Amino acid sequence: MVPPGIGHNGGPPLQSRYSWKAVCWRKAQAKAWKSPPPEVVRRRCKRAAELGMTYREYTLEILERGRHL
Secondary structure, three states: OOOOOOOHHHHHOOHHHHHHHHHHHHHHHHHHHOOOOOHHHHHHHHHHHHOOOOOOHHHHHHHOOOOOO
16 A cells, blocks of 8 residues: 655545445436336337337437436
8 A cells, every 4th residue: 555645634535425326326327227127118218209219219318317208
């Protein structure tokens, strides 16, 4: 381990919480990609086809923007 350099304030290491963030991210991603009810899948497939997108692309847009197109 390298000792802190000049000007180091002795604060906590920046990567100490990385593993917890990774766990939270994996849980959120799994929850977001959880299979929706069949009616929702049909509606999304229909809307994606109208927009010239695949179901996956359309779902990614919904997850990214937080709203339907």
